[in-house]
Amino acid sequence: MRLSALYRYPLKSAQAQALGQSPCGLLGLLGDRRWMLVEQDNGRFLTQRAYPQMSQLSALYDADGGLVLSAPGFDPLQVAVPQADANLRGATIWRDTLRVPDAGDAAADWLSRFIGKPVRLVHVPEPRTRYLPAGYGENSDRVAFADGFPLLLIGQASLDDLVQRVGRPLEMLRFRPNLVVEGSAAYAEDGWKRIRIGQQTFRVLSPCTRCILTTLDPQTGERSPDREPLTTLKTYRQKEGDVLFGQNLVADGEGVLEVGMAVEVLE
Structure with missing residues (x-):
């Protein structure tokens, strides 16, 4: 498995910035959602x-x-x-x-x-900055203006599976991840608790709940008339009323992430 993409969002809900490498620490990727x-x-x-x-x-x-x-x-x-x-x-x-x-x-x-x-x-x-939602992480864990957690990870195979189910191409940026991992099975990230990317370790805290934002084309801002991919996700990724896709993470310590780094599941 390897890290295949890095994205940050300097301004919350504005356009993504693709990165080749980035320092990463307490608040996630340097400058993300500040x-x-x-x-x-x-x-x-x-x-x-x-x-x-x-x-x-x-x-x-x-x-x-x-x-x-x-x-x-x-x-x-x-x-x-x-x-x-x-x-x-x-x-x-x-x-x-x-x-x-x-x-x-x-x-x-x-x-x-x-x-x-x-x-x-x-x-x-x-x-x-804010503390994480109650019940998640440690007392020292913080987040800037992201919805609840400093990092979001999605497996490329998970998106590929969703694309096959929906029946048309879907951009990864509909889901606004920070980290994309290639080489894992679809939805393998659901079972991860701790991972290492390069020399840095991360705790996997919570699945990410998805909303209407996923139905917006990230290039044009136009909403899908058929409410895809949310409609399809609800058929097989819904739990207790929440639609889940991707995993929220926090970093342990400081490090530098680079596209191409090896990803290892520790727990």
Whole structure:
């Protein structure tokens, strides 16, 4: 088995960035989901679930660690990393509410025009990150703006099996993984508890529950009229009302991951 792809998402629910290698640690891949859009009035987080146009939003890191925002019809905008303890704004993601620095009016104006309503861009410095959902991981485990866990792994064979069942090609990025593993059996990752990639070990904590986001074409943002692949997944990957595809992980310690590294199941 080998690591066949690495993806990070600098801005939650915006476009993916494919990587050849990446440092990986407490918060997953370096720079993954450290930025987020929130509603200006109430701080509630925004995703493609309600704003599919976010599939057209690119947010890439510049040399200073800030973001470069770009989208069709918009001039690119550079956004500096805000000071960790300045211009704090309340942000709510699922059941978590935290105070994080706001990236300023220029970014808010640009993104509000793109989204079509007043929004703010926020950043989470490491000291302000969240704990994992209750009952998972260890007390030291943390997550930035990902839904619940810092890393998501999917086996390529699992997607290949789903494609065969649906009967048409499906992009891996519909499922927004960080790590893709090649060479395992379909859904083998369901049974893993600990793995090693290169020299770094990972704990497998929870299957990933899937939602309507999987029905969006990651290139166009268009929703599948037949609600695929969610419709097919419900026929054989549903458990207690949740549709499961992929596994949530946390890293033990710091390391560097590189596409092509060997993957070994430890437990």
